Amino acid sequence: MIPFRPSESIFVPRAHKNPVYQGYFADPFVFLHEGAYYAVGTAPLGTTNSGFEFALLRSIDLIEWESLGGALLRSKGPCRRYWAPEVAEQDGVFYMYYSVGTSDERHELRVATSRRPDGPYRELVEPLLDPSTTPFAIDPHPYRNHDGRWYLFYARDFLDSTSGSRPGTALVVAPLSDMVRLSAEFSTVMRATHDWQRFQANRPIYGGIHDWHTLEGPCVVWNEGRYYCLYSGGNWQNETYGIDFVVADSIDGPWMDTNLGDHPRVLRSVPGHVIGPGHNSIVSGVDGVTYIAYHAWDPAMTGRRFCLDPLIWTSDGPRGLGPTWQANSSDTD
Numbered sequence: 001m002i003p004f005r006p007s008e009s010i011f012v013p014r015a016h017k018n019p020v021y022q023g024y025f026a027d028p029f030v031f032l033h034e035g036a037y038y039a040v041g042t043a044p045l046g047t048t049n050s051g052f053e054f055a056l057l058r059s060i061d062l063i064e065w066e067s068l069g070g071a072l073l074r075s076k077g078p079c080r081r082y083w084a085p086e087v088a089e090q091d092g093v094f095y096m097y098y099s100v101g102t103s104d105e106r107h108e109l110r111v112a113t114s115r116r117p118d119g120p121y122r123e124l125v126e127p128l129l130d131p132s133t134t135p136f137a138i139d140p141h142p143y144r145n146h147d148g149r150w151y152l153f154y155a156r157d158f159l160d161s162t163s164g165s166r167p168g169t170a171l172v173v174a175p176l177s178d179m180v181r182l183s184a185e186f187s188t189v190m191r192a193t194h195d196w197q198r199f200q201a202n203r204p205i206y207g208g209i210h211d212w213h214t215l216e217g218p219c220v221v222w223n224e225g226r227y228y229c230l231y232s233g234g235n236w237q238n239e240t241y242g243i244d245f246v247v248a249d250s251i252d253g254p255w256m257d258t259n260l261g262d263h264p265r266v267l268r269s270v271p272g273h274v275i276g277p278g279h280n281s282i283v284s285g286v287d288g289v290t291y292i293a294y295h296a297w298d299p300a301m302t303g304r305r306f307c308l309d310p311l312i313w314t315s316d317g318p319r320g321l322g323p324t325w326q327a328n329s330s331d332t333d
Helices: none
Strands: 026-033 036-042 052-059 066-073 081-090 093-103 106-114 121-123 137-144 150-158 168-178 187-190 198-205 208-223 226-233 242-248 275-284 290-297 304-314 317-320
Touching: 026 290, 036 081, 052 081, 066 081, 066 093, 081 137, 093 137, 106 137, 137 208, 150 208, 187 226, 208 275, 226 275, 226 317, 242 317, 275 304
Parallel strands: 026 081, 026 275, 066 121, 168 208, 242 275
Antiparallel strands: 026 036, 036 052, 052 066, 081 093, 093 106, 106 121, 137 150, 150 168, 168 187, 198 208, 208 226, 226 242, 275 290, 290 304, 304 317
């Protein structure tokens, strides 16, 4: 895992233009190993190398990216959807956490291992959580605390509306007893409470009809003695989707939502240019600047693309200097 370093320098414009990679590349996770940056992300089913899942890229400067093909050796069995990979390194082994599923209501957390950052990653047999008790879990985010202990943040579904919380997908955290074993006991990080976090009104799911809200894609950073969990909320298929955060003094919480507005604060859509920026990771660049990596739809909604913008810290928490986009003729007319 890349240690997080708050940006202390004034941003100097880079040579990159968003998107930094033209192919479909959702849920980008960027990590640094021995002088090279690697990015893994969700790819449309069947578009990576035969027998592989997840798109894998490499760069030396976060500007120019080369495709390395697929990252995960696909397991045998029925075709499943593979979402949102993230990689952590421990004692020379690279662990890729991700989710697989067969329907909107059935997704489970998995882990695969490799001795190399560029794979191939081989899937372990057992899911991290029992699907009979946790039928829907997505977007795992491994985080190593200051004491060396590992935790896994992820998203799971709730149907109740206790204390003002709304039914839908929400964020939780659980300790990893080792890199391939996750505690079934979890602490809630964040439940949806805002209108902008609505995924779909009157959604038929779990045998009922719900005003469904979604929080997903957790990413935790440490800054000036506090934990910040950046997350994506809304509907990933439209302009409501964006990135916000909650904050805590302890990794076990309580986590506080300081958003008093009606939209996400870190990154949000720019109509006509960037739609639904979300599912981020954080990385330090060779220029000393801290960057937020995320995906966003192009205006024609043809695919989710890999983007990078600086992340800064304000008195009100983290903010992305973006989203930015490559200018075209209509921008300059």
